[in-house]
Amino acid sequence: MNEPEVAVGIDHETWNEESPYRIPSRKLGMWLFILSDAVTFAAILYAYAFVRLATANWTRPFEVSSIVNGVVMTTVLLVSSVTTLAALDAAKHNQRSRSVTWLGVTMLLGMLFAALHIREWIKMIDKGWRLFQNPTGGPVLFGSTFFCITGLHLMHIIAGVVAIAVVAIKYSRGSLDTGHVESVGLYWHFVDLVWMFVFPLVYLMNAK
Amino acid sequence: MSSPEPAVHHHGPPQSFIRKYIFSLDHKVIGKQYYGLALIAVLAGLILSWLMRIHLGWQAAAIPLLGKLSPTGAPGNVMTPDYYLSLMTMHATLMIFFVLTTAPFAAFGNYLLPIQVGAEDMAFPRFNMMSFWVTFVAFVVLILSFFVGDGPPLAGWTSYAPLSSVGGVAGPGQGTGQTLWAVSIAIFCIGQLLGSLNFITTTLDLRTKGMSLARMPLSTWGWFVTSVIALLAFAALLPACVLLILDRTAGTSFFSSAGLVVNDQVLPHSGGSPLLWQHLFWFFGHPEVYIAILPGFGIISTVLPAFARKRILSSRAVIGCMVSIGFLSYMVWGHHMFVSGMNPFSAVLFSLPTLIITIPATIMVLLWLGTLYGARMRYTASALFSVGFISVFITGGLSGFFLAQPSLDTYLHATYFVVAHFHFVMALAAMFGIFAGTYFWFPKMFGRMMNETLGKWHFWLTFIGVYCVFMPMHYLGLAGNVRRYAAFTDNYLAPLIPLHRFISISAFFVGAAQLIFFFNLFWSRFWGAKATDNPWEATTLEWSTTSPPPFDNFGGRHLVVYHGPEEYGVDSDTLEYVMQTAPEQIKTT
Secondary structure (H helix, E strand, O other): OOOOOOOOOOOOHHHEOOOOOOOOHHHHHHHHHHHHHHHHHHHHHHHHHHHHHOOOOOOOOEOHHHHHHHHHHHHHHHHHHHHHHHHHHHHHOOOHHHHHHHHHHHHHHHHHHHHHHHHHHHHHHHOOOEOOEOOOOOOOHHHHHHHHHHHHHHHHHHHHHHHHHHHHHHHHHOOOOHHHHHHHHHHHHHHHHHHHHHHHHHHHHHEO | OOOOOOOOOOOOOOOOHHHHHHOOOOHHHHHHHHHHHHHHHHHHHHHHHHHHHHHHHOOOOOOOOHHHHOOOOOHHHOOOHHHHHHHHHHHHHHHHHHHHHHHHHHHHHHHHHHHHOOOOOOOOHHHHHHHHHHHHHHHHHHHHOOOOOOOOOOOOOOOOOOOOOOOHHHOOOOOHHHHHHHHHHHHHHHHHHHHHHHHHHHHHHOOEOOOOHHHOOHHHHHHHHHHHHHHHHHHHHHHHHHHHHHHHHOOOOOOOOOOOEEOOEEOOOOOOOHHHHHHHHHHHHHHHHHHHHHHHHHHHHHHHHHHHOOOOOOHHHHHHHHHHHHHHOOOOHHHHOOOOOOOHHHHHHHHHHHHHOHHHHHHHHHHHHHHHOOOOOOOOHHHHHHHHHHHHHHHHHHHHHHHOOHHHHHHHOOEHHHHHHHHHHHHHHHHHHHHHHHHHHHHHHHOEOOOHHHHHHHHHHHHHHHHHHHHHHHHHHHOOOEOOOOOOOOHHHHHHHHHHHHHHHHHHHHHHHHHHHHHHHHHHHHHOOEOOOOOOOOOOHHHHOOOOOOOOOOOOOOOOOOOOOOEEOOEOOOOOEEOOOOOOOOEOO
16 A cells, blocks of 8 residues: 655654745744734834824924934934844854854843833823823823834833843853844844834824 | 654653643644634534524523523523623624634644644644643633623624723623723734744745645645734734723723713713724734635645545645635725725725635635536535535625625625625634534544544534525525614514524524534544544545554654645556555556
């Protein structure tokens, strides 16, 4: 009868059909996560666009100082993407300690971004902005959308800093490899890219 | 079977009971866990539909014990109109999320996709385990709503705002119940995201030598396309549910407009739009319909050739149809909103792709029918349900032509015509797919055969019964019977009550017929005849291993694939079919 051809004790990888993308499963998984996360951000930005278009007298509260703060945050995040690349480059040349240093710099920049962001939040909350409240008396939805969108992004930043920390520690001990540095870098670039949509849509379009 | 040295594993076989059966990383155990969850959910959903049908047929009927479940919802065991809506909401939520998504996609997909591509397990076994347990938590949270506050929500499975967004003031169940619903569905989204990420990576990366994409069984293609849809659809529902939860608990007004007066109370909300919820929900909701039915397409396309002993007419066309349906499923969400107050021009925009989507669906139906033509069918229970699938899918698809047109939908919207349509095209078709899959793969999953005689009885009673239940609903809808009514007090509806009673009696009959299935399932699990490795003489990889397969699926062997998935009725050296793993040549005469 149709006895299948059997091969025993041969390395798993050589017995697989080639993937159409020729990248490791972990990296493919990260790309898929990024894809679905992009839809999540798109949905929430869509909600923002929807309610904004439906509101006649939308409040634009940001003064120059907030915009400047936003520009600084954007710069910090962009630089952190470059340092991620430096970490990956070092990892590819098998320079573990240099790679870990760059990952550390990326984390610091991420934390700086989060600190600047939280300071911005605190200032707004002091002025009376809430999820459900507009201190200027206009429509309340600016607060709702602002805190939701930037909050979701901030959660991603904090998760990213933690993820980079875990990867950096394990990578320096040798229990993770270059692929992990690359995957966490992919995530970080994605979070950075999302900010490139959030900054103009939420900050610049709401400048006074 | 020989016992060669084990090859490289991702993880070894577990020893403890908990690692083996509860927090298992084995995709086969996870698949069975999903199936078990779906069985519990379908039983609950079935009982809820019975309760609803009793009430619709005989409004004053007292239902024993119902008052115990909800003293406020059923005082004196007679259901209030609000409680009817609660039961309807839970029926739909359980059935769509926890049966039609988990059984054909998560259960069969988990169990069979890795085996059918020749992998030892999923690409990310840990995510896979989390996927099930997250889904289980979602289920528990949903069921909790029966027992806390004033019962389950009554806003329907679509949870339209502002009914769903303004809180307890909107009615019984709209307090805690609706919040639990939103939390449950948000958790469910996370579970399905983990699952679909796994499915896609496994399909692309872990195929064994020779298993090119074109040689994958069509069932694997079905799960693969479904997981791509699920990856993007649930990602849109998740933030929608989070915004709904914020509206309900944090005082935001995403989905509630200004100046709402509900139950004589002026609400503090301002600025939001109920239409926004509909857009976000249906951007998920329409693809969800295909998440429910696409695995069915795949299962039928794999099962039919095995019993027709013929190749499917064009497997590439089936793949193309499934992919294009998946793609189009994102462009048609607005057809649920023709009467919601969108710009009338956008109705045209959504109507066109809706009508276009019938083209790949029709091509597939014709390919299945063409496969049946001239076949010497082996009419097993699984084959009968496959043919039944085609029947209910055509019936449901035909009413879709009417509903896709805004001018006709304006009249038919939210009537029983729609209820008939989606039950045929999505619910029944997907259920028939689940049944076909269960009768087909049960021997592989449990190493025992199901009873064929009971299976055939189950098919015929179900098949006749569902037509008795849902066919008259088309007439009810055309007669103007609006759905979600708990009672028919209007004069023009009174003459329709006898028809409702006929439907109710038919529904009891169909439900009772499912007891045959449940009995068959459990009886065969323990006392069924022993199954051979390949009882159906099928060709895909799962039939090249033992029934049930060992922990690593192939006992350390690495299979090599030489053929497409459906080499039936071919002229080979020995048999009239060729396994995918058989190195022999197929003679072309």
